[in-house]
Amino acid sequence: MILAWKEIKNNKAKFSIVGSIILLISLLTFIISGLANGLSQDNMSLIKNFPDGTFYMAEDSNNSYAQSRIDEKKQMQLLENGEYSFAFSLQMGNLKIDSNKQKNVSLMTYTDNKYYQNIDNGEIVLDHSLKKEGIKAGDQLSFRQSENSFEVAGFVDDARFNHSPVVLINQNDFNNLFRTQAFQIVFSPIFNKDIDGLNAYSNSEFLNTIPSYQAEQMTLNMIVWFLIIISGMLFAIFFYMMNVQKLGxxxxxxxxxxxxxxxxxxxxxxxxxxxxxxxISSALLSQVFQSIAPTSMPYSLPLTSTIQLSILFIVVGFMGATLSGIQIKRIDPLQAIQQGEA
Amino acid sequence: MSQLQLEQVRKSFMNGEVEEEVLKGVNLTLNKGEVTALIGSSGSGKSTILSIAASLQPLSKGRIIFDHQNLVELKPEQIRKIRAQQYGFVFQQSHLVPFLTVEEQLSLMLDIAEVKGSKYDKQIEIKNVLEKVEMTHRQSAYPASLSGGEKQRIAVARAIIHRPKVLFADEPTASLDSKKSNDIMQLIQELTHSLEMMTLIVTHEEEMLEYTDRVVKMSDGEIITVN
Structure with a gap:
């Protein structure tokens, strides 16, 4: 321990270079991970905020919520589980902010349940991000799909789907807008045995059925993993090079x-x-980045993600350093003595 | 009486498909409080004898008896422990750890030898040894700031700080000028006598032999004279 610290103290430049490279790589990893998480929230916070449970879609939906239509009898069968189970549908729409401005939104309707408030006919509840558009409770808004206007009854936090703010709407109004009766998905917090004609998905499986989410997260997570592997290799290479110099x-x-x-x-x-x-330095810098990043940039790096990534870095670094140390076991003291000054 | 004995030690290497014998049944005994010098022409086997006696390389045949046990039969960890606790080494070059001060070099050796005692006791021991090698004034210096002679004095201090029974010195004056060589050899002889160590020195400098108690001359892998 003392030997290790003494060497670092006496070779500050050499160890600072290694440390700086690890700092830069880990900072890049933290930022990309923050972006992946931020994009994931921006894309799917509506679904990610669901409690753990099971999502059901029609078997012939081709794993696509947009094509799913749940048979009413099966829906009733699933909703018997109680007030925590509910059926819901999602559709993309265009909210008219004013006469010149429209905003892409995801409309969601659902059966009565314990998680979402009931919406009356002619009312809508919006994701809080729409407040930035100057919308207030009590405003009258309409959709491109219909001339009817709806009163803004309130706002909810973190309800985004497909990178759009979610609009919660009454079932009758939803049916009128999209000319559909059947629900697309049933959510149940408990796993019911497989039901004929329906496919069951866990939360993460359901998220992965949404193509934009899967492609986006896969790309960013691949970059994060690459950076972690590269940092492990860097550790192995740097310590190998330093060890070679110190074999004597x-x-x-x-x-x-x-x-x-x-x-x-x-x-x-x-x-x-x-x-x-x-x-520690890169975690602090990534938090600074979070505070100065533009609000339009979806960036979110919770402490748990930082700690998990840091542990991963330490494990990979440990493996890299150990790999580089194999040569220590093989050193022949006699050869070192004969080779000259250490 | 504690002794290190080499009995019928043979060492051979494979040179391609030909077996070359570099030690041909060497018998040698090191005695307490005595400096034994190994001399001989290049390739006579004197350095091989030293490294085998110090268990730095295996022998092909024979026995090495130290403290009534045959070292050839011991496990590597037991050998390491003997090297750390019972042996001291001075090499041709000082081989000091570049990022440790003189005091820290000696403290490290006490740790390697697993010497028991409080931090204070160890500090006293370091001070005593530095006095013996007349290097107290360089206690906080790093190797880079020491002269060749000073480095070798610290190497000697490191070799004896844990009170070893045997001191191995492989051409300890080879990198020093004549004056410093005499100083180092005188120091090794004095310490061997005062600490009652068994000292084995390999040297090719005949003028250094006046600081030894016994001279063993080797030729072609065999001891030819003992004076």
Whole structure:
């Protein structure tokens, strides 16, 4: 431990370079992860805020909520589970903000349930992001799909779907707008045995049926994983290079009788000091980025994600450093003595 | 009486398909409080003897008896422990750890040898050893700021700080000028006598032999004379 710290203290430049690179890579990883999470929230916060449960869609829907139509009898069968189960439908629409301005929105209607407030005929409840458009409770708004106007009854937090704000609307009004009777999806907080003609999905499985979500998250998560793997490789390469320079010294110390484990502990300690310092700095910088990023940029990096990514970095760094340390086990003290100055 | 004995030690290497014997049944005994010098022409096997005696490389045949046990039969961890606790090493070059001060080099050796005692006791021991090698004034210096002679004095201090029974010195004066070589050899001889160590020195400098108690001459893998 002391040996590791002394070397860092005496080779500040060398270790600072390694630390800076880890800092930059981890910062980039944190920011991309923040963007992935932010985009995911922007895309699907409506669904992500659902409690854990099961989503049902028609078997012939081709795993697409847009094509799903739930048979009424099966719907009744599922809703027998109580007030926590409900059927719902989603459709894209255009909300007229004023005579010149329209906004893409996702309209959602549902059967009575414990999670969402009941909406009266002629009323709508909007995602809070629409407040930025100057909309207030009590305003009268209409949709491009209909000449009827609706009164804004209130706002809900974090209700976005397909990167659009969600508008909660009464079932009759929804049916009039889209000329449809059947619901697309049934949600139940408990898993019911498979029902003929319906497919069951967990929350994450349901999210992955939405093509934009899957493609977006897969791309960003792939980048995050690449960066984590690259940082592991960097650790292995840097420590390998540093170890190569120190093989003589390690050989002499082994000749003097030092335990190989002590040398490994030295490498792990150095890796730990560099990684933890770099991760603390990049976590702080990523929070600064969160506060200065434009509000239009969907960025969200919760503390749990930062901690999970940091643990992953430490594990990968540990593996990289250990891999580079294999050569320590193979050092021949005699060769080190014969090769000259450590 | 504690001794290190080499009995019928043979060492051979494979050179392609030909087996070359570099040590041909060497018998050598190191005694307490005595500096034994190994001399001989290049390739005579003197450095091989030292490294085998110090368990830095395996032998092909024979026995090494130390403290009534045959080292050849011990496991690597037992050998490491003996090297750390019972042996001291001085090499041709000082091989000091570049990022540790003189004091820290000695403290590290005490840790490697797992010497028991309080931090205060260890500080006293370091101070005593530095006095012995006349390097107290360089206690906080890093190796880069030491002269060649000073480095070698610290290497000697590191080799004896844990009170080893055997001191191995492989051409300890090879990188020093004549004056500093004499100083180092005198220091090794004095410490061998005062600490009652068994010291084995490999050297090719005949003028250094005046600081040794016994001279073993080797040729072609065999001991030819002992004076």
């Amino acid at each position: 010294m390690y050989g002499i110390l082994k000749a003097l009788g030092i335990r190989t484990n002590t040398l490994y502990t030295m490498i792990w300690t150095q890796m730990g000091i560099i990684t933890v310092s770099a991760l």
